[in-house]
Each structure stands twice: as C-alpha cells, then as structure tokens.
Amino acid sequence: MKPLLLLATFLFSISSNAQTNSYTISFENAVHHEAEITATFPKVTSEIFSVRMSRTSPGRYALHEFAKNIYAVKATDSQGKSLTIKRPNPYQWDITGHDGTVNISYTLFADRADGTYSQIDETHAHLNIPATFIYAPEFSERKITVDFNPREDLNWKIATQLPLVANNTYSAKNLQYFMDSPTELSNFGLREFEVVEADGKKKNIRFVLHHNGTEAELDTYFEKIKKTVLAEEAVFGELADFDYGTYTFLACYIPNASGDGMEHRNSTILTSTRSLADGGMENNIGTVSHEFFHSWNVERIRPESLEPFNFEEANMSGELWFAEGFTSYYTNLILCRTALITNQEYVEGLTGTFNYVWNSPARQFFNPIEMSYQAPFVDAATSVDPVNRENTFISYYSYGSILGLALDLSLREKGLNLDDYMKLVWTTYGKNEIPYTIENLNESLNTYAGKAFGDAFFNAYIYKSGMPDYTALLATVGVGLKQDTQIPDFGATVAINTKMQGEIKRNTTIGSPAYLGGLDKGDFITQVNGQALPSTTSFEDYIKTFEIGTELKIDFLRNAVPQKTIVKIASSQTYSIELMEKQGKKPSKKILKNRAAWLTLQ
Structure with a gap:
C-alpha cells in the first residue's frame, strides 16, 4: 500500500499545482517606480479568457480604477506564442487563441504608499495587492502563489500575512485572501511578542517598521504597541484566531x-510622514489602536453587506457607523485606558468630533445608516464637480463614534457597559464568522440591555437621526459639556487675501448667519459696515470685536459683480468638553468611581 500511497500523493501534488495561479514580481526599475509582473493561469478552458484589474480595495468602498497604472500588457501560451488581446472595457483584457495556458506580463507604475495604492522606489516596494496584480474572476477559488524578488542590493526583506511556501514564494488559498494581503518589501525593523490566551492558545503579534529612525525608538514604540494590543484584547476577552497564528502590523x-491606516484579516497597513522622532511616537499610535480593533470589528464581526467583497463594483454598507464609528470611539479610549494619553487629553479630545456631529445640518437629510451609504462617494473617492458635503454629510467615523460614546454611558447608567455588548456581538457573530445585519445589532442590544432599551436606542438614533442628552450622560462620569454662547459667530470660513478681501472658502452652513445672509463659497467680502477688512488680524478674530446680535452691512463680490447683504451676528454653536474639576466643580465619589470604570483598564 505504501507505493500506492506515495503515487496518490504525487498525483495529487501534480493536480494541485496544475490548479494554481502563479505570479512573479521584480523591481529592477524601482528608481522610476516600476515593477515587472508575470502571471500564469493553467488549465484554462474558456475560449475567451478574461483578466481584470480590481476597481476596489478591501477596507475601501469607492472605485479606484487600478488599471490606469499598468501597461505593456502581453499574453502568450505555454509555447511562448503571442495571443490576441481585446479590451471590452477599461479594466478588462479578453484573451483568445490559447492552448489551455495563459501567461501574462505587464509593467506596473506605483508611487503612493498608503492603505489602498502601491509604491515602488529605492526605499521599498509597498504593495496593496488589488493595486498590483491582475486577476482572473473565473478562478476566484483557485490557490495562488506569488514569488517576490526583493532587491538584495537594497537589503530588502519581505513581510506579509501570506503564508510562506519556500524562499521568497508565498501563497493564498483563494483570490479573496490574496487581495486582502498587503506586502512590504524593504529594509525594515521587526519586533514581535507572543500572547498566551486563557485556553492555552498562543498568538503571535508582529510589528514591522520601515522607517529612518533608531532601534531604540522602535523598542520604545513597540512597548506602546503591546499595551494597545492587550487593552483591546481585554474588551473582547480574547484575540481573534489569526489564520496562521500571527498578526502583522x-x-x-x-x-x-x-498618512493612512487600513485593516486586513491578519494584518494592517500603517503609513505616516511623521517619524517616531518627529511626533510619530505620540501621534501615530492612534492609527495602531484603530486598525487593530478592526481585527475583531469589521474583519470578523463582519457586515453581511460586505460579504463577499466585490472587486468589480463599489461596495456599499449601511453598517459603517458601527464597523468604523464604534471602532473610532474605542481608538482614543484604549489609549486612555493604557495611560498613553491622560484622562484630560481624552475627554477634551472629544470636543471637535462632538461639535462636528452635533452642529451639522446633515442630520436632517440622513440617519447613520444612510451616512454609511455615502462611503463610495467619500472614502478616498475623488470628483471634479463641487459637492455640498458641509451641509449633507457627517462622516460615519465621527457619527458612529459619538453614538458609541452615548451608548456606553447610557449602558453604564444601568450597570452595564459597551465592552460587554461588543463582547456579546463578538461571541455571537464575529467568533463564529456569521455576517451580521443592522437588525442583528438591534437584537443583540435587546438581549444584552433589554428590549425596551435596545429598541429605544435604535429607533431614536440609528433608524432616525436624533441626538441623545449628552449633557446628562457626560455628567454621570464627571465631564462637563458647556456651550460657548458668548463667542460671536459669523457662520463662514473666511480667509483674508493680499487684496484685503475676505474669501469664503467653504459652503456656508445651513442656518448660519452667513447662510441666512445669502453668502456662499467663492464670494469675496470687500467691506464690513463701509470699512475695509483689517490687515493685522484674522477674519475670525475681527468678528469677535462685534456684539452678538449686531447687524453687519456686507459688501462683497460674486463672480466679480459687486453686491450687498446684511449678516446678523449670532452666538457660537460650539461646545467645550472638560473634566468637571477643570470647570471648578467637585465630582462625587460615585461619579469618580463611574469615571474610573469608564477610563481605566479593568
């Protein structure tokens, strides 16, 4: 039986290899941002064999049209014979005349290092797979191997979540995993540590850093990474089961x-122009916190609307207020719990996001679900026509973050907390990798906090665009919310130019004094009450010299035509958020205990 078993294994190996799509990539012309790529597709049975470049990238929801950066595309069969290529659309190549094998070669231009695109130069090859490799939709379930040829003269090494086959060859079990596996080739530094879970499982956390700093800086920063990872583990009670036992930053x-961050199933991309020595030690860690939280929330606690991820069309999801927004709520909360930022820094840091959401007129048009639907238009999407986002859109990151704050503090009034709700969603859906719907989130909150509470929260703040009573909620943890009513507000972003004209730089906000006065983006204010604008101060400070309620006579130019209007100065709509102690108040012991439970690692 032994010879037969060996024969069977050998035949299976041949069959398996025959059903594997393979790639090679090399970087001889990295100085000009080019890579040379080949792809081999065996066992092709389609008369017309179609390959494409992706139009989207995992974690992004807009179209990016990566086909624009490849050229010199050629196709041959197993004997090296040139094949006919036709282009039915901008991102597809139809190949005919093959003998069952199709070899494709092309040149890639890549010069943007972030979470979506690729960059090739003599410092590194930063590869996001959809922006790099052509693919065959009909073979989406085939195994894939890729042979990276690093520049040895530049001391490049390879880091990726793809499992290693041998030498510089890595594999992916299918197209979805391949596309979700960014890869960094550079002379990077590496640190790693092992987490042993309560059940004895060992999980490796690996931090790869391509930078121009020192080993000592990397050591110091890695300690922050470890604290962040362990604090987030405490929220869910365990790390996710990484497919190959390792998570790679x-x-x-x-x-x-x-600057960017992009989550993937067992890895994340972190990019910044800030070095660790120049502000990155403090300012880059927030992206680490956000992206690692995604290893639970969005990668495994996965919206049904994103399954499977579509590489040919924009991806729309109504759950981004939870997937991105609740993750954003935890981003700085985790840093506070690990003492990487202080309680005061965390609390005061809520101010900008709160004002943005609270004061936006966009809530009259869309609820959080509908804001999430806007992702294909705003998530690194570009357009040349002007839009009215100032009045019609609130980022689902910010909107969801503020709602996460409200839900957490509301639950804490009941002796519950958001951590345990997230844990319930994790054990119900994420750990079992069952995609969820908005209704599932509602049902989970009903299970955790009671049907009356859960339905009331979703009906008021998710299915509709109401706002909770933040003054009362923040007071329960000794935080004061105060409106700055004594500050005059003109209601427009105005920059004084060299001609001493005040150019309105953004669409005026619906309901603001400038909006009600008929002013809009692109108008140039020339005089106020018959006087020229000041040359020694900003327009914002100039407006503060007037009393609230003052009616200003405004002379302005619109399309070079002189016009006049009246703008009535109003009270500022902005709020400040501070610890009550900073406002001269003394919280009770109970309130301080509530605050500690909220902001301290338990």
Missing part, C-alpha cells in the same frame, strides 16, 4: 508615504 513611517 506593516508600518511605513517615511517622508514619501501618505
């Missing part, structure tokens, strides 16, 4: 990067 903190 791929960080590029270099001058030629673009």
Whole structure:
C-alpha cells in the first residue's frame, strides 16, 4: 500500500499545482517606480479568457480604477506564442487563441504608499495587492502563489500575512485572501511578542517598521504597541484566531508615504510622514489602536453587506457607523485606558468630533445608516464637480463614534457597559464568522440591555437621526459639556487675501448667519459696515470685536459683480468638553468611581 500511497500523493501534488495561479514580481526599475509582473493561469478552458484589474480595495468602498497604472500588457501560451488581446472595457483584457495556458506580463507604475495604492522606489516596494496584480474572476477559488524578488542590493526583506511556501514564494488559498494581503518589501525593523490566551492558545503579534529612525525608538514604540494590543484584547476577552497564528502590523513611517491606516484579516497597513522622532511616537499610535480593533470589528464581526467583497463594483454598507464609528470611539479610549494619553487629553479630545456631529445640518437629510451609504462617494473617492458635503454629510467615523460614546454611558447608567455588548456581538457573530445585519445589532442590544432599551436606542438614533442628552450622560462620569454662547459667530470660513478681501472658502452652513445672509463659497467680502477688512488680524478674530446680535452691512463680490447683504451676528454653536474639576466643580465619589470604570483598564 505504501507505493500506492506515495503515487496518490504525487498525483495529487501534480493536480494541485496544475490548479494554481502563479505570479512573479521584480523591481529592477524601482528608481522610476516600476515593477515587472508575470502571471500564469493553467488549465484554462474558456475560449475567451478574461483578466481584470480590481476597481476596489478591501477596507475601501469607492472605485479606484487600478488599471490606469499598468501597461505593456502581453499574453502568450505555454509555447511562448503571442495571443490576441481585446479590451471590452477599461479594466478588462479578453484573451483568445490559447492552448489551455495563459501567461501574462505587464509593467506596473506605483508611487503612493498608503492603505489602498502601491509604491515602488529605492526605499521599498509597498504593495496593496488589488493595486498590483491582475486577476482572473473565473478562478476566484483557485490557490495562488506569488514569488517576490526583493532587491538584495537594497537589503530588502519581505513581510506579509501570506503564508510562506519556500524562499521568497508565498501563497493564498483563494483570490479573496490574496487581495486582502498587503506586502512590504524593504529594509525594515521587526519586533514581535507572543500572547498566551486563557485556553492555552498562543498568538503571535508582529510589528514591522520601515522607517529612518533608531532601534531604540522602535523598542520604545513597540512597548506602546503591546499595551494597545492587550487593552483591546481585554474588551473582547480574547484575540481573534489569526489564520496562521500571527498578526502583522506593516508600518511605513517615511517622508514619501501618505498618512493612512487600513485593516486586513491578519494584518494592517500603517503609513505616516511623521517619524517616531518627529511626533510619530505620540501621534501615530492612534492609527495602531484603530486598525487593530478592526481585527475583531469589521474583519470578523463582519457586515453581511460586505460579504463577499466585490472587486468589480463599489461596495456599499449601511453598517459603517458601527464597523468604523464604534471602532473610532474605542481608538482614543484604549489609549486612555493604557495611560498613553491622560484622562484630560481624552475627554477634551472629544470636543471637535462632538461639535462636528452635533452642529451639522446633515442630520436632517440622513440617519447613520444612510451616512454609511455615502462611503463610495467619500472614502478616498475623488470628483471634479463641487459637492455640498458641509451641509449633507457627517462622516460615519465621527457619527458612529459619538453614538458609541452615548451608548456606553447610557449602558453604564444601568450597570452595564459597551465592552460587554461588543463582547456579546463578538461571541455571537464575529467568533463564529456569521455576517451580521443592522437588525442583528438591534437584537443583540435587546438581549444584552433589554428590549425596551435596545429598541429605544435604535429607533431614536440609528433608524432616525436624533441626538441623545449628552449633557446628562457626560455628567454621570464627571465631564462637563458647556456651550460657548458668548463667542460671536459669523457662520463662514473666511480667509483674508493680499487684496484685503475676505474669501469664503467653504459652503456656508445651513442656518448660519452667513447662510441666512445669502453668502456662499467663492464670494469675496470687500467691506464690513463701509470699512475695509483689517490687515493685522484674522477674519475670525475681527468678528469677535462685534456684539452678538449686531447687524453687519456686507459688501462683497460674486463672480466679480459687486453686491450687498446684511449678516446678523449670532452666538457660537460650539461646545467645550472638560473634566468637571477643570470647570471648578467637585465630582462625587460615585461619579469618580463611574469615571474610573469608564477610563481605566479593568
């Protein structure tokens, strides 16, 4: 039986290899941001064999049209014979005349290092897979291997969540996993630590850093990484089961990067122009906190609307207020719990997000679900026509973050907390990898906090766009919310130019004094009450010299035509958020205990 078993294994190996799509990528012309890529597709049975470049990237929801950056596309069969290529659309190549094998070669131009695109130069090859590799939709379930050819003269190494086959060859079980596996080739530094779970499972956390700093800086920063990882583990009670036992942070903190963060199933990309020595030690850690939280919330606690991820069309989800927004709520809360920022820094840091959401007129148009639907238009999407986002859109990151705050504090009034709700959603859906719907989130809150509470929260703040009583909620943890009513407000973003004209730089906010006065983006204010604008102060400070309720006579230019209007100064709509002690109040012992339970690692 032994020879037969060996024969069967050998035949299976041949069959398996025949059903594997393979790629190679090399970087001889990295100085000009080019890579040379080949792809081999065996056992092709379609008369017309179609390959594409992705139009989207996991974690992003807009279209990006990666096909624009590949050229010199050629196709041959197993004998090296050139094949006919036709282009039915901008992102597809139809190939005919093959003998069952199709070999494709092309050149990739790549010069943006972030969470979506690729960058190739003599510092690194930063590869997001959808932006790099052509693919065959009909073979989406085939195994894939990729042979990376690093620049040995530049001391490049390879870091990726893809499992290693041998040498520089890595594999993916299917197209979805391949597309979700960013890869960094550079002379990076590496640190890692092992987490042993309560059940004895060992999980490895690996931090890869491509930067121009020192080993000592990396050591110091890695300690922050460890604290962040362990604090987030405490929320869910365990780390996720990483597919190959390891989670990899791929960080590029270099001058030629673009600031970003992008989650993936067993890894994340972190990019910043800030070096650890130049503010990155403090300012880059927030992205670490946000993206690692995604290893639970969005990668495994996964909206049904994003399954499977579509590489040919924009991906729309109504759950981003939870997937991105609740993750954003935890981003700085985790840093506070680990003492990487102080309680005061955390609380005061809520101010900007709160004012943005609370004062936006956009809530009259869309609820959090509908704001989430806007992702394909705003998530790194570009357009040339002007839009009215100032009045019609609130980022689902911010909207969900503020709602997460409200839900957490509301639950704490009942002796509950958001951590345990997240844990319930994790054990019900994420751990079992059952995609969820908004209705499932509602049902889970009903299970955790009672049907009356859960339905009331969703009906008022998710299915509709109401706002909770933040003054009362924040008071329960000794935080004061105060409106700055004594500050005059004109209601427009105005910059004084060299001609001493005040250019309105953004759409005026619905209901603001400038909006009610008929002013809009692109108008140039020339005089106020018959006087020229000041040359020694900003327009914002100039407005503060007037009393609230004052009617200003405004002379302005619109399309170079002189016009006049009246703007009545109103009270500022902005709020400040501070610890009560800073406002001269003394919280009770009970309130301080509530605050500690909220802001301290339990």
